[in-house]
Amino acid sequence: MSLRPTRLRRFFYNPAATAGLFIVIAVTALSAAAPILGLPDPDATSLADRLLPPGSEGHFLGTDELGRDMLSRLIWGTRVSLAVGISATAIAAVIGSLIGIIAAFYGKFLDNFLMRGVDMLMAFPYLLLALAIVAVLGPGLFNALIAISIVNIPFFARNVRGATVSLVRLEYVDAARLSGLGDAKILFGELLPNVLPVIFITISTTVGWMILETAGLSFLGLGAQPPQADLGSMLGNGRRLILQAPHVATLPGLVILVLVIGINLVGDGLRDVLDPYLSSGALVSPRAATEVDRALAKRVRGAAEREGAGAREAAPGAADTAGPEATPTGDAQGSATTGGGAPILSIAELKTWFWTGGAPVHATDGVSIDIPRGTAVGVMGESGSGKSVTALSVLGLVPTPPGRIMEGSIRYNEEELLGSSLEQLQYFRGNRISYVFQNPMTALNPLLPVGEQIAESIRRHQDATNASARARAVELMTAVHIPDAGRRIDAYPHELSGGMRQRVVIAMALANDPDLIIADEPTTALDVTIQAQILQLFDELRDTRGVSLLFISHDFGVISQICERVVVMYAGQVVEVGTVDQIYREPLHPYTRRLMACVPRVGERGREMDAIPGLPPALDALPGGCRFADRCDMAIGACRKAPVDLRKVAGRDVRCIRAEEQHASHQARLTKPEPQKDGAS
Ligand code: ADP
Numbered sequence: 001m002s003l004r005p006t007r008l009r010r011f012f013y014n015p016a017a018t019a020g021l022f023i024v025i026a027v028t029a030l031s032a033a034a035p036i037l038g039l040p041d042p043d044a045t046s047l048a049d050r051l052l053p054p055g056s057e058g059h060f061l062g063t064d065e066l067g068r069d070m071l072s073r074l075i076w077g078t079r080v081s082l083a084v085g086i087s088a089t090a091i092a093a094v095i096g097s098l099i100g101i102i103a104a105f106y107g108k109f110l111d112n113f114l115m116r117g118v119d120m121l122m123a124f125p126y127l128l129l130a131l132a133i134v135a136v137l138g139p140g141l142f143n144a145l146i147a148i149s150i151v152n153i154p155f156f157a158r159n160v161r162g163a164t165v166s167l168v169r170l171e172y173v174d175a176a177r178l179s180g181l182g183d184a185k186i187l188f189g190e191l192l193p194n195v196l197p198v199i200f201i202t203i204s205t206t207v208g209w210m211i212l213e214t215a216g217l218s219f220l221g222l223g224a225q226p227p228q229a230d231l232g233s234m235l236g237n238g239r240r241l242i243l244q245a246p247h248v249a250t251l252p253g254l255v256i257l258v259l260v261i262g263i264n265l266v267g268d269g270l271r272d273v274l275d276p277y278l279s280s281g282a283l284v285s286p287r288a289a290t291e292v293d294r295a296l297a298k299r300v301r302g303a304a305e306r307e308g309a310g311a312r313e314a315a316p317g318a319a320d321t322a323g324p325e326a327t328p329t330g331d332a333q334g335s336a337t338t339g340g341g342a343p344i345l346s347i348a349e350l351k352t353w354f355w356t357g358g359a360p361v362h363a364t365d366g367v368s369i370d371i372p373r374g375t376a377v378g379v380m381g382e383s384g385s386g387k388s389v390t391a392l393s394v395l396g397l398v399p400t401p402p403g404r405i406m407e408g409s410i411r412y413n414e415e416e417l418l419g420s421s422l423e424q425l426q427y428f429r430g431n432r433i434s435y436v437f438q439n440p441m442t443a444l445n446p447l448l449p450v451g452e453q454i455a456e457s458i459r460r461h462q463d464a465t466n467a468s469a470r471a472r473a474v475e476l477m478t479a480v481h482i483p484d485a486g487r488r489i490d491a492y493p494h495e496l497s498g499g500m501r502q503r504v505v506i507a508m509a510l511a512n513d514p515d516l517i518i519a520d521e522p523t524t525a526l527d528v529t530i531q532a533q534i535l536q537l538f539d540e541l542r543d544t545r546g547v548s549l550l551f552i553s554h555d556f557g558v559i560s561q562i563c564e565r566v567v568v569m570y571a572g573q574v575v576e577v578g579t580v581d582q583i584y585r586e587p588l589h590p591y592t593r594r595l596m597a598c599v600p601r602v603g604e605r606g607r608e609m610d611a612i613p614g615l616p617p618a619l620d621a622l623p624g625g626c627r628f629a630d631r632c633d634m635a636i637g638a639c640r641k642a643p644v645d646l647r648k649v650a651g652r653d654v655r656c657i658r659a660e661e662q663h664a665s666h667q668a669r670l671t672k673p674e675p676q677k678d679g680a681s
């Protein structure tokens, strides 16, 4: 699958870059075509026609102080400037990248030697350095080219070294070495292709500079020598005549301006498209909360206020735990296990989409999940089905850009969270609702002792003294069964094992006695025995603290250990919801059935555990009918005709038009005795 068409499309989606490309192509084409345009000789002087203004007969853009045709000189001069700028870039790119990649690959002495040399080059202001080099080599266009190339080598060397260093330590380089590849093959066959985007990005952002620098040297009379002209030397000549005949200086100045702006716009556009971090929106610093579509926010807030006013008066019991003002200390122990009544969290018809240019990615597309107070609800589904985006949407943690909540409602204790202010969200974050993420290494700050991090999350929401926060941290660490908590409190994350780190993260999640913990694959990064211990811990916390859980996992085995209910997600939608028992005994959606087929069952050793064939649909190009149809062994024509709704079948919700059939055949199988498969046992 090639990324090329979408990248190209994304580039043209950027109007500035498109305009830049248009300018660059126009200027380049014009200067490349100089010999066939039938222009007058750019160096032919004619003193009789000195300093004619633009628009004169036979000289469209006038003439300079020697009567030479300005249009012709501009086009030929642009040709020279472009040629020098581009060659200098090519030279700097090749030499600089070589230095960078070799320094990173060999490290140690060679790295030191090369990079300190580069540092020395960088220590001089670059134009001064270029001047010094030209002074040594003598003036002339070729020497200017060499000077500009040398001055720009460090930019390439540094960028490429940085990119390579992070690659050299990766396993695939070890694998290449193990397969017997020599250094040169690894350098140019394995590493270079991976740093090419970095090189292209650096090129695209420095070409403009190089053309300016060349012009600068020529302007000072150190580059192009008469009668040859480039844009810089034309500007230099015209400078003396600026009052008498302004067009002689302003025209080349204008061309430089337009050309460099064009090149830089293209460069920025290319960088956005080529850099995977930029195009995924990672470097665009996300807002503090996910953006909620304006119209939706207005509608939702309006509705919440209207009914909120009535509801609180009518039901004072519900109001107890509803507002931020109601539980300022975060002590919700008593109310958390009441059971029944309104769900603690109610997600309804949530649509969180990603706008990455092109069609929006429908990461969650009408997801509804209720978590009754005091229960644990599992969310299951393949990677990419929208589980994390659903969880992150609750407290507005989906990065914007590119994410935006387009539709739906998220109610915590009957209070609408969508469209609430950042302040309100921050009250809920980590206080009433806390998160436990998959990877405990990245969830902890590596530079702070773990106890400090727990204490910090206590202090953020409660006014505790340092000493009391620390004491509470020890308490929490003991509660999550970290042995010798009093001593471990000063340990740094890297000094703890994965399981211990995840316990620390859970302790942080508990710090403010939340009502709800959202755990996103909290055990996936751990090995099986540790996983079992952590699951036990979650189960225990439910009993002792009465927290509700939204527990995400791709593994039914894990979910069945602590959850009462399971929500199965596929391609941004809920496809089946039921109790753990229902889903285990009789999965009705073909997708759930395939997922369950991957769960080992007691007494069924020989059962095949096949993967689900095919891939989920692209979330920015979804089919009109059932999203699972293409991978489904039960799909019929009707499945592809229209979107399938969630329906109640056999006591649970399922999104399949053949669910009744499925249920009936299951019932039939139950009443008929199971045919004996093999007589061996
Ligand atoms: P999972 O079910 O594995 O947790 P996610 O909820 O993380 O899946 O992601 C669902 C889909 O949302 C992904 O397949 C991806 O297409 C899209 N997505 C998630 N995060 C981003 C992002 N930051 N930018 C663009 N698309 C994203």
Ligand code: MG
Residues within 6 Å of the ligand: 387, 388, 389, 520
């Ligand atoms: Mg996920």
